[in-house]
Amino acid sequence: MRRPRTSRPARGYSLRRRLITTTLGSSILVGLVSTLIVLAIARNEVNDAYDDWLEEGARLVLALGEGSIGRDAAEPRPIGAQPALRLDYQLVSRSGEVLLRGEDAPKRPFVDPARRGDRYYDVRADGEDWRVYVRHHDTLGFSAQVGQERDDRSDLIWDMLESLAWPLVGLWVLLGLINGILIRRLLTPLQRMTRGIEARSPSDLSPLADDSQAIEVRSITAALNQLLGRLDRALEAERRFTADAAHELRTPLAALASRIQVLQRSHPADQAPALAVQLQRLRADMMRATALVENLLQLARLDPQSADALPRERIAAQALLQDAADACAQAAAKRNAVITIDARESVLYGNRDALYTALRNLIHNAVSYGRDGGQVRIAAQRAGQHIALTVSDDGEGVAPADLERLTQRFFRVLGTNVAGNGLGLSIVARVAQVHGAELRFGPGLNGRGLGVTLLLPLEGAAATVRES
Amino acid sequence: MRILLAEDDVSLGESIESWLELDGYVVDRVTRGDLAETALATHDYHCVLIDRGLPGLTGDDLLRRLRARRDTVPAIMITARDAVPDRIEGLDLGADDYLVKPFDLEELSARIRAAMRRRDGHAEPALSHGGVTLDVAAKQVQFQGAPVDLTAHEFAILHALIRRPGHIVSRAQLEESLYGWGDEVESNTIEVHIYNLRRKLAPDLIKTVRRQGYRLAD
Numbered sequence: 001m002r003r004p005r006t007s008r009p010a011r012g013y014s015l016r017r018r019l020i021t022t023t024l025g026s027s028i029l030v031g032l033v034s035t036l037i038v039l040a041i042a043r044n045e046v047n048d049a050y051d052d053w054l055e056e057g058a059r060l061v062l063a064l065g066e067g068s069i070g071r072d073a074a075e076p077r078p079i080g081a082q083p084a085l086r087l088d089y090q091l092v093s094r095s096g097e098v099l100l101r102g103e104d105a106p107k108r109p110f111v112d113p114a115r116r117g118d119r120y121y122d123v124r125a126d127g128e129d130w131r132v133y134v135r136h137h138d139t140l141g142f143s144a145q146v147g148q149e150r151d152d153r154s155d156l157i158w159d160m161l162e163s164l165a166w167p168l169v170g171l172w173v174l175l176g177l178i179n180g181i182l183i184r185r186l187l188t189p190l191q192r193m194t195r196g197i198e199a200r201s202p203s204d205l206s207p208l209a210d211d212s213q214a215i216e217v218r219s220i221t222a223a224l225n226q227l228l229g230r231l232d233r234a235l236e237a238e239r240r241f242t243a244d245a246a247h248e249l250r251t252p253l254a255a256l257a258s259r260i261q262v263l264q265r266s267h268p269a270d271q272a273p274a275l276a277v278q279l280q281r282l283r284a285d286m287m288r289a290t291a292l293v294e295n296l297l298q299l300a301r302l303d304p305q306s307a308d309a310l311p312r313e314r315i316a317a318q319a320l321l322q323d324a325a326d327a328c329a330q331a332a333a334k335r336n337a338v339i340t341i342d343a344r345e346s347v348l349y350g351n352r353d354a355l356y357t358a359l360r361n362l363i364h365n366a367v368s369y370g371r372d373g374g375q376v377r378i379a380a381q382r383a384g385q386h387i388a389l390t391v392s393d394d395g396e397g398v399a400p401a402d403l404e405r406l407t408q409r410f411f412r413v414l415g416t417n418v419a420g421n422g423l424g425l426s427i428v429a430r431v432a433q434v435h436g437a438e439l440r441f442g443p444g445l446n447g448r449g450l451g452v453t454l455l456l457p458l459e460g461a462a463a464t465v466r467e468s
Numbered sequence: 469m470r471i472l473l474a475e476d477d478v479s480l481g482e483s484i485e486s487w488l489e490l491d492g493y494v495v496d497r498v499t500r501g502d503l504a505e506t507a508l509a510t511h512d513y514h515c516v517l518i519d520r521g522l523p524g525l526t527g528d529d530l531l532r533r534l535r536a537r538r539d540t541v542p543a544i545m546i547t548a549r550d551a552v553p554d555r556i557e558g559l560d561l562g563a564d565d566y567l568v569k570p571f572d573l574e575e576l577s578a579r580i581r582a583a584m585r586r587r588d589g590h591a592e593p594a595l596s597h598g599g600v601t602l603d604v605a606a607k608q609v610q611f612q613g614a615p616v617d618l619t620a621h622e623f624a625i626l627h628a629l630i631r632r633p634g635h636i637v638s639r640a641q642l643e644e645s646l647y648g649w650g651d652e653v654e655s656n657t658i659e660v661h662i663y664n665l666r667r668k669l670a671p672d673l674i675k676t677v678r679r680q681g682y683r684l685a686d
Contacts, residue, residue, distance in 0.1 A: 250548040251477045254570035258483030261573045265490055290570050301551070353552065 015190075019183045024176045031168055038164070043157050047131075050153060051120060054133035054146050057087045058118075061144035062135050065091040065100060087146050094141040110134070110145045123147075189217040197224075205232040242300035249293045257286050295423035298357060302430040310351045310434055314459065317380040317387075318343040320352065324359035325378060332367045332376065337393075339363065342379040345387050349459035350435050355389075358431035361424040362391035362452050366444075370395035375445055385458055386437075392444040392451035403441050428454070469624055470494040470512065470645045471580065474504035474527065475519045475546065480569075484517070487573045488580075492607060492620045494648045501525025508534060512644050513541050514628075515580050520547040520558065528561055535562035542583035546571070581605055588631045597633040597684055598673060602626060611669045618668065621646055625661050629674065629684050638681035 088105035090098050092113045101107070106125040110132040121132045129150035136143045189212035196208060207225040212218060260283050269276035302310075318341070325339045332339050348355065359378065366376040370393035379390045398406065405411045407429035410422040431454075432439040438455040445451070471488055475481040476499045485495045496511070498504045501522035508516065508530075516534070520527040531543055542565075545558045550568040558566045564583040567576060581604050585593065594603040601610040607623065609616045618626065628637050628645045642658050662674055662682060675685050 247548050250569040251480060254548075255477055255480035255483060257570045258480055258487065258573055262483050262486045262490070265487065265573075297550075 016183055016187050019187075020176065020179050023179050023183075024172065027175050028172055031172065035161070035164060035168065039157060039161060042160055043153075046153060046156055050131070050148060051133070054087065054120070054131065054148060055135070057089060057146040058133045058135035058144045061089040061091060061146055062137055065137070065142060065144060066140065086152060087148050089147075090145040092143050092145055094143075099142060105147065110147050113143050186214075189214055190220075193217065193221065205229075205235070239300055239303050242296060246293045246297040246300060253286070253290050253293060257283070257290065260286060292423065295427060298427050299423065299430060302354060302427065302434055310354065312350050313352060315348045315350065315352050315355065317345050317348050320348065320356060321359065321378050321380060324356055324363055327356075327360045328363045328367055331364060335367055335370070336373040337367045337370055337376055338374075339367070339376045339378065342377060342381075344379070344381040347459075348380065348387055348389075348456060350437075350456060351431075354431045354434065355456075358428045358454065359389065359391065361428050362454075365424055365452075366391050366393035366395075366450070369393070370449060374449075377445055383455060386455040387458065389454040389456060390451055393449040394445040395449045397444060397448060397450045398441070406441065407439065425452075428452070469514045469584070469627060470496070470648070472504060472507055472511075472513045472516045473497045474501065474517065474522055474530065475499065476522050477519075484573070484576070487577070491577050492624060493580075494624075494644075494646060494651075496648050499523075501527060501530045504530055505533060508539065508541070512641055514645065515584055516541050516543045517576075517580075518543055518545055518563075520545055520549060528558075531561045531563060540587065542580075542587045544576075544579055544583055578605065584631070595627070595630045597630050598670075598686075600626070600630065600669060600673065600684075602630050616668050618665070619661075621657075622661050622665055622668070625658070626665055626669075629682060633684045634686060636677050636681045636683045641681070 086104070088102040089100075090102070090105050090109055091100035092109040093099050094113055096109055096113050098107060098109055108125065110123050110125055110130060111121050111134050115134070116136065118135045119133070121134060123130050123132055125147075130147040131150060131153070132145055132147040134143055134145050193208065193212075205228050207228060208221050210218060210221050210225075212221070260279060264276065264279045264283070267275050267279070321341045321343050325341055328339065363376060363378060370376060375394050377390075377392050379388070379392075381388055381390075407425045408422075410426075412422040429439055431437075435454075436457050440453040440455065442451045442453065443449070469492070471493045473481060473484055473488070473495055475484065475497070478499060481497050481499065485497045488495045496507055496513075498507055499522075502524035504516075504518070504522070505525055507513075518527040518530055522530065525533075527545060527547070531545070534541070534543065543563050544565040544567060545561075545563040546567050546569065547554070547558065548569045555566050555568075564586065565579045567579060581593070585595075585604075588595075593605055594601050596602070599612045602623075603609075604627065609618050609623065609626065624645050625642055628642055639658050646657070662676075666672075666674055673685055675683050677683060
């Protein structure tokens with residue numbers, strides 16, 4: 001198993017920018033290296049050519065020297081007309097005396113004439129580096145030493161580099177532009193995919209459209225689609241499990257409930273009072289279990305994943321509030337609670353069954369957790385772009401610490417002595433979620449108790465507001 | 469009154485059967501859809517209770533075939549499927565009513581009475597004819613305002629006759645409404661009950677139609 005990566009790298013990078021910098025960087029590097037190679041080759045070639053010049057110059061100087069020995073040095077002409085090809089010569093006697101020399105040539109011989117052999121020397125004279133060719137006269141004994149400053153040679157290389165550099169920089173800029181445009185274009189399928197995924201609703205787990213021709217993008221799409229498929233199946237399995245479990249529990253619950261009822265009927269209270277009491281309790285327990293199963297089924301049915309499939313309609317507010325209040329009338333009568341209805345808005349938009357269940361749960365809570373002989377007020381009124389459905393009581397209220405846990409499944413405020421399974425408010429929260437409504441808890445009536453408000457979007461707004 | 473109960477959960481079926489028998493109905497209980505179809509083809513029932521998820525033949529198909537045969541017996545569907553589309557589907561298949569498990573047996577009884585009442589064309593819960601008033605829910609019979617004490621069998625026969633006054637009810641039909649499968653049928657029981665009814669109510673209330681059966685006097 002690979003270790004799952006729990007967090008993203010802290011700093012992301014742009015694939016596009018990185019592609020451009022790497023392609024451009026590598027081209028610059030390759031360009032530099034090839035320039036160096038070109039320069040090295042050029043330098044060798046230039047050296048060879050200049051060396052030939054030196055050798056040729058030495059031969060000429062020697063030939064000239066034959067005729068001019070013993071005469072005053074005539075104004076010498078440098079060999080080579082171009083300034084870049086400036087050669088400096090010396091005619092050196094066997095004893096090391098410079099007999100004749102060029103204008104810029106050092107006064108001392110480049111090379112000690114004692115050294116025999118016609119060859120090249122690299123010497124330092126007058127603070128400069130020289131390349132020198134020495135040629136000895138076979139019979140007269142003097143030698144011609146023709147030198148060239150190293151710097152003159154390098155200058156040529158530098159000139160070459162200079163003339164190479166600008167076109168090279170131009171090429172790099174062109175390469176950068178072309179790469180930038182091409183890479184941007186090549187990466188558009190990824191951006192399109194991102195936009196496509198971002199535009200999806202949270203409940204949309206359908207496969208992504210596979211419209212790109214690029215194999216890499218296709219493989220990402222395929223992998224994502226596989227993941228989406230697995231996720232969808234997992235969610236579906238979870239939903240189905242809850243629904244199936246609750247569903248399958250119904251028949252045995254019905255069998256149990258029926259048996260209890262048959263027992264109750266065949267043992268009426270006037271014949272077996274003790275048994276009748278136990279049977280009544282058994283039946284109450286039975287009903288609690290049934291309510292729990294029903295609540296689980298409702299929760300499963302109100303799954304946000306299938307919120308889009310939930311049919312919505314216009315609902316008469318007064319009738320809905322009245323129906324929900326009627327469903328709790330018995331419980332209210334038991335506690336002498338008075339339920340008042342204040343429907344200032346006439347029409348709601350949503351799923352009637354879901355809203356009815358939510359209101360009934362809220363009223364039931366208000367009656368159960370309110371005080372004996374208390375007030376419960378149900379109101380529907382406009383609040384901006386919403387309709388606020390509020391159920392308030394004047395009971396003990398809920399401690400601030402418990403408020404945020406109220407909608408958790410199976411959470412119950414301790415020490416209230418009220419029967420329940422802790423699913424009622426979870427269902428309300430789920431109803432709010434699938435309606436894109438906000439659930440708010442606030443103070444109840446007369447500054448005490450609890451007031452629960454469902455901020456239901458108006459029709460039209462409901463279509464665009466989905467669960468967050 | 470004879471009721472067919474098609475429910476594959478044996479325990480639930482037994483309880484419903486016991487309950488309906490306490491109500492005074494004769495109950496035939498089957499656990500398979502195909503057996504229910506056979507029973508419906510061979511016996512007269514006043515009401516059928518069908519579980520939707522039956523083995524052999526689903527409750528839906530059973531009901532569909534029943535209605536295709538133009539059998540108008542009141543049918544109540546019993547099911548664990550409670551979603552609104554399921555209810556609509558069930559009712560559109562031809563069910564007269566739809567009960568979601570777990571249900572209250574009192575409610576089941578009331579719905580059976582209502583379904584049979586509607587089938588007979590009555591809206592009022594009590595049936596009356598010729599001075600006789602029969603309250604099915606309360607199991608009470610009054611004759612000219614005075615309560616009359618009837619046995620369960622006498623009540624059932626009077627109920628069968630008063631459902632459609634003027635119509636002839638055969639001896640076999642009356643027997644069907646008194647006895648479930650396996651019950652011993654005595655040869656002259658119906659005559660005995662008719663005799664007792666005439667004695668307790670009025671001698672000329674129930675007419676004998678030779679070779680055909682009985683009917684209430686107009």
